[in-house]
Amino acid sequence: MKETPLSNCEKAFVVQAIKERLRLDGRKLEEFRPLKINFGAEWGSAHVTLGETRVLAQVSCELGQPKATRPNEGLLYINVELSPMAALHFEAGRNSELTVQINRILERTFKDSRCVDLESLCVSAEDKVWILRVDLNVLNHEGNIIDCASVAALCALAHFKHPDVTVTGEEIKIHTSAEKDPIPIVLHHYPVCVSYATFQNGEVAIADPTVIEERSSEANMVFGINSYRELCCLNLGGTTLTSSNLLLQCSSRAANRAKQVVDQIKAALATDAEARSADQSVGFTECLKMNTINSLAQDRLSLRLRRFNFTLDDDFRNMSSNSAGAPDIKAEGDDSLPDATRIDENTGLLNSNQSNVRWVPEDSSDSDEDEHIFEKGDESGGADSDDKDLEEELENVAEEMAYKRQSQPISKGGSQQPVKRNIDNSSDSEEETTMVLG
Amino acid sequence: MSTNVKFRLASDRVNTQILTGDRIPRLYTPGEVVTAQQSFMRGHGTYVEDDDIKASVAGVMEQVNKLISIKPLKSRYVGEIGDVVVARITEVQQKRWKVDTNSRLDSVLLLSSVNLPGGELRRRSAEDEQMMRKYLQEGDLISAEVQNIYDDGSLSLYTRSLKYGKLSQGILVKVFPSLIKRRKTHFHNLPCGVSIILGNNGFIWISPTSTSESENDGGFTQNLSEVIPRADREVIARLRNCILALAQCKMMLYDTSILYAFEESIKYEVHELLNQEAIFDVAFLTQHRLRLQEI
Amino acid sequence: MANQDLLSDQGLRLDGRRAHELRRIRCKLGVFSQPDGSAYLEQGNTKVLAAVYGPHQAPGKKSNHSEVIVNCQYSMAVFSTGERKNRPRGDRKSQEMTIHLQQTLRAAIKTELYPRSQIDVFIEVLQADGGNYCASVNAATLALIDAGICLKEYVCACTASLANGNVPLMDVSHLEEVSGGATLSVASLPSSNKIAFMEMSQRFHLDHLPKVLDHALQGCQQIMSILDKAVREHLALVGSASDWGNIAK
Numbered sequence: 002m003k004e005t006p007l008s009n010c011e012k013a014f015v016v017q018a019i020k021e022r023l024r025l026d027g028r029k030l031e032e033f034r035p036l037k038i039n040f041g042a043e044w045g046s047a048h049v050t051l052g053e054t055r056v057l058a059q060v061s062c063e064l065g066q067p068k069a070t071r072p073n074e075g076l077l078y079i080n081v082e083l084s085p086m087a088a089l090h091f092e093a094g095r096n097s098e099l100t101v102q103i104n105r106i107l108e109r110t111f112k113d114s115r116c117v118d119l120e121s122l123c124v125s126a127e128d129k130v131w132i133l134r135v136d137l138n139v140l141n142h143e144g145n146i147i148d149c150a151s152v153a154a155l156c157a158l159a160h161f162k163h164p165d166v167t168v169t170g171e172e173i174k175i176h177t178s179a180e181k182d183p184i185p186i187v188l189h190h191y192p193v194c195v196s197y198a199t200f201q202n203g204e205v206a207i208a209d210p211t212v213i214e215e216r217s218s219e220a221n222m223v224f225g226i227n228s229y230r231e232l233c234c235l236n237l238g239g240t241t242l243t244s245s246n247l248l249l250q251c252s253s254r255a256a257n258r259a260k261q262v263v264d265q266i267k268a269a270l271a272t273d274a275e276a277r278s279a280d281q282s283v284g285f286t287e288c289l290k291m292n293t294i295n296s297l298a299q300d301r302l303s304l305r306l307r308r309f310n311f312t313l314d315d316d317f318r319n320m321s322s323n324s325a326g327a328p329d330i331k332a333e334g335d336d337s338l339p340d341a342t343r344i345d346e347n348t349g350l351l352n353s354n355q356s357n358v359r360w361v362p363e364d365s366s367d368s369d370e371d372e373h374i375f376e377k378g379d380e381s382g383g384a385d386s387d388d389k390d391l392e393e394e395l396e397n398v399a400e401e402m403a404y405k406r407q408s409q410p411i412s413k414g415g416s417q418q419p420v421k422r423n424i425d426n427s428s429d430s431e432e433e434t435t436m437v438l439g
Numbered sequence: 440m441s442t443n444v445k446f447r448l449a450s451d452r453v454n455t456q457i458l459t460g461d462r463i464p465r466l467y468t469p470g471e472v473v474t475a476q477q478s479f480m481r482g483h484g485t486y487v488e489d490d491d492i493k494a495s496v497a498g499v500m501e502q503v504n505k506l507i508s509i510k511p512l513k514s515r516y517v518g519e520i521g522d523v524v525v526a527r528i529t530e531v532q533q534k535r536w537k538v539d540t541n542s543r544l545d546s547v548l549l550l551s552s553v554n555l556p557g558g559e560l561r562r563r564s565a566e567d568e569q570m571m572r573k574y575l576q577e578g579d580l581i582s583a584e585v586q587n588i589y590d591d592g593s594l595s596l597y598t599r600s601l602k603y604g605k606l607s608q609g610i611l612v613k614v615f616p617s618l619i620k621r622r623k624t625h626f627h628n629l630p631c632g633v634s635i636i637l638g639n640n641g642f643i644w645i646s647p648t649s650t651s652e653s654e655n656d657g658g659f660t661q662n663l664s665e666v667i668p669r670a671d672r673e674v675i676a677r678l679r680n681c682i683l684a685l686a687q688c689k690m691m692l693y694d695t696s697i698l699y700a701f702e703e704s705i706k707y708e709v710h711e712l713l714n715q716e717a718i719f720d721v722a723f724l725t726q727h728r729l730r731l732q733e734i
Numbered sequence: 735m736a737n738q739d740l741l742s743d744q745g746l747r748l749d750g751r752r753a754h755e756l757r758r759i760r761c762k763l764g765v766f767s768q769p770d771g772s773a774y775l776e777q778g779n780t781k782v783l784a785a786v787y788g789p790h791q792a793p794g795k796k797s798n799h800s801e802v803i804v805n806c807q808y809s810m811a812v813f814s815t816g817e818r819k820n821r822p823r824g825d826r827k828s829q830e831m832t833i834h835l836q837q838t839l840r841a842a843i844k845t846e847l848y849p850r851s852q853i854d855v856f857i858e859v860l861q862a863d864g865g866n867y868c869a870s871v872n873a874a875t876l877a878l879i880d881a882g883i884c885l886k887e888y889v890c891a892c893t894a895s896l897a898n899g900n901v902p903l904m905d906v907s908h909l910e911e912v913s914g915g916a917t918l919s920v921a922s923l924p925s926s927n928k929i930a931f932m933e934m935s936q937r938f939h940l941d942h943l944p945k946v947l948d949h950a951l952q953g954c955q956q957i958m959s960i961l962d963k964a965v966r967e968h969l970a971l972v973g974s975a976s977d978w979g980n981i982a983k
Contacts, residue, residue, distance in 0.1 A: 098833055102833055104826060105826060105827075109935040113935040114936055114937045115937070203928070226940070227937075229939075230939060230940040230941070231938060231939050231940065232937070232940055232943060233936065233937055234934065234935050235918070235933060235934040236933050237929065237933070238834060238841075238930075238931045238933075239837065239841070245927075245947055245951065249944055252940055252943060253940065256940055462974065463970050463973070464973075466966050466970065466973075468879070468888070469879060469886070470885070470886065470888055486844065486884075486886070488886075488926075493887075495885055496879070496882055496883070496884055497879045497965050497969055498882075512973055513771070513880065513882050514770075514882025514883070515790070515881075543788075543789045543791075543851050544851060545791045591849060688975055689971075689975040689976050690976055691976045
């Protein structure tokens with residue numbers, strides 16, 4: 002299947018947004034998406050998510066012949082697989098341009114920089130060495146595969162242990178893990194890739210681009226960099242050009258990022274080792290359990306409303322005034338005043354989990370029939386109503402208001418009650434939506 | 440059996456530099472600023488960056504009033520309306536033929552812009568559409584004229600004149616389009632008994648001059664049965680080699696230059712014209728005669 | 735370490751150059767008659783042929799309505815390296831090289847001028863002695879100019895490396911490539927000082943990057959002036975043979 006072309010308006014939107022220093026997912030220009038690392042039950046299997054991009058890495062090993070030119074070194078193969086599982090336009094088993102590029106960048110990052118101590122993988126020179134294979138499966142493509150894949154490869158390599166062997170004469174015995182503890186691989190340094198996409202004729206670089214950003218960008222920069230600020234691989238290319246200044250800036254930022262990522266990897270490795278030594282169950286099933294459906298249980302969803310104009314019923318007019326007395330006259334004098342219930346512009350923050358929305362007349366003693374306090378929170382009781390739609394909420398409010406309006410005695414001379422909604426809920430814990438009826 | 444084999448060292452290569460004149464106009468190369476003045480308009484081969492007009496090809500400047508363009512010495516054929524081209528049919532489609540004219544995009548020859556057999560002007564019927572492959576099929580060579588240039592730069596051709604149409608017996612020589620000099624006429628009957636069509640697109644067609652001026656058949660018949668005598672064939676071969684010799688020395692091709700080259704080549708056997716020395720000699724003598732004429 | 739030997743005490747390199755000297759570049763345009771443009775380039779012992787066909791009609795399914803498709807093929811002759819190669823093209827490294835060349839050339843070609851068309855660039859490395867990518871880019875530039883294709887400007891590529899841990903070397907040869915440290919290849923548009931492509935491998939401390947990059951860019955500048963001279967010579971030769979024919983009067 003062909004990749005769906007990116008429409009011009011989408012592209013223009015992204016480019017324009019970046020011009021205004023905004024990104025579609027609300028990140029800052031040099032902010033990365035959260036990185037999560039999980040290890041499988043096997044040695045050398047890692048699952049890494051970067052935002053929504055997921056890569057699964059598995060290291061495997063076998064005994065084989067070394068290359069004639071380097072008889073006492075083991076071999077390392079890296080293979081990235083882009084299957085249709087990640088995105089529909091990837092074809093299985095075909096070497097697309099992207100696959101070649103990712104493969105080569107990873108090869109350069111890990112192989113050419115000599116990050117793995119290949120000599121320690123030698124069993125007997127010119128005869129038998131360990132051949133390591135890193136298979137990377139991209140499970141979901143949401144941009145920046147290369148960063149995610151490099152972290153996954155590094156995690157898997159750092160996690161991997163190959164079985165111990167004893168050589169007696171011609172014979173080589175491979176011990177199972179029960180007989181002898183498997184041996185971890187020696188890594189000289191920890192390189193990871195950090196990508197940037199450039200915009201505006203190569204003047205602006207954004208970190209960790211998503212798919213849409215990748216596709217609307219002009220050029221891509223990939224730095225393979227380790228925690229000692231050493232460059233292992235660098236790749237820059239695209240259709241437009243970057244000034245060397247930006248490149249140097251990005252490279253130093255990339256170095257900082259690489260340090261963070263490597264620290265995170267080390268921490269994750271440590272946690273995994275701890276869990277294993279404490280005989281806790283480890284593996285992907287565990288990490289999947291850990292991430293139980295958390296979309297609803299997530300922290301409060303805050304919606305910030307700006308310049309929000311909320312219209313209630315037609316009958317409600319003259320709601321601009323807060324005082325009880327004044328609007329009576331106004332209302333009689335002018336029927337055509339615009340009706341609006343306002344949410345305070347400055348503090349127009351509505352929380353979706355308003356367990357206790359209350360309508361509090363500001364001066365309730367003034368008119369006896371207005372002494373209603375709706376306590377919605379009491380009925381709904383707790384977090385069940387968390388997901389209640391804000392719109393629904395407001396609709397309810399409107400209905401109740403309308404109802405109240407009808408129940409008002411007509412004897413009052415048709416005077417309309419000015420209503421002002423005051424919603425002040427700056428505090429985290431206790432949010433009250435207050436409605437003031439004058 | 441013994442044959443002569445010639446090996447040539449790179450250092451022994453014939454130096455064609457002697458052909459050079461001493462008048463060299465100002466040359467521009469890509470990225471070079473042509474002018475920084477704002478009052479000029481940019482034409483082909485230039486682009487604007489930071490208020491400067493810069494060249495995007497290597498060549499010489501051409502200025503028409505305020506319009507500045509840079510012409511490369513060599514490029515794909517860029518068609519102009521009225522150009523004579525020799526072209527090859529590549530595809531038969533509905534109501535049109537796709538034609539390769541050595542330009543950037545394929546050209547089209549519409550069914551409505553050919554003369555159908557029978558000669559009279561009539562509406563093209565569905566029958567004609569079905570017969571299209573009978574008239575012209577893939578691989579056929581035609582001579583035609585550029586009728587129109589579409590927005591994207593592709594050309595539309597027509598053959599509604601008796602001089603155009605399908606080509607039958609002869610040989611095709613391809614040279615770079617820039618070597619064909621634009622003249623009033625591109626059809627020549629040379630005194631040596633050979634006709635030549637110098638297509639503006641760099642395709643040159645050499646054929647024996649037909650004796651019987653063909654009847655009105657719309658130019659779709661190929662007379663493949665007529666036997667061309669050996670002498671004519673040799674002349675054609677010689678002419679071909681002369682044209683290639685001139686082209687190799689980057690000399691302009693038009694009737695006079697080809698005729699002079701032909702005459703200068705008489706002292707060589709046809710096959711000798713493939714030698715570097717002969718090529719250079721012919722080209723040199725031709726150029727000499729042309730320059731004499733100029734003065 | 736072998737790195738130490740790259741530069742002698744007198745400041746001479748293995749092949750007798752100084753640190754900031756390019757290898758000898760010799761080039762020729764218009765070497766073939768069949769393609770629309772062609773060039774041959776020698777950079778030291780690295781020898782490259784480039785041929786350009788097009789712009790011509792792109793095949794239907796690939797055709798792009800807004801810009802030209804640049805199609806490259808990089809191949810190394812089986813006899814180009816010390817050890818005979820099995821395959822001239824198709825392995826990962828040459829596929830990668832193809833992609834890199836494509837990216838670089840697209841940055842230089844004014845792609846928007848040729849909608850629905852395709853430009854084919856064929857590169858054949860006859861002898862590989864380091865800096866293959868650079869020689870290929872430089873040869874391709876010449877071939878594109880010869881074909882009369884609109885470019886923003888020359889795109890030139892140069893390598894740079896580091897000797898003795900702190901002296902940047904320009905235009906690295908094969909011997910220096912394998913025995914020395916990291917090699918940085920940069921393709922740039924020298925007159926506007928923009929970088930079209932950049933690539934490097936092996937470990938290399940970030941602090942050295944500005945210095946080495948600067949050297950590579952300087953190399954590009956020098957290469958551009960060499961290429962420019964060659965193009966002008968070629969133009970003068972061809973143009974005056976035809977008495978500037980159709981072009982100027």
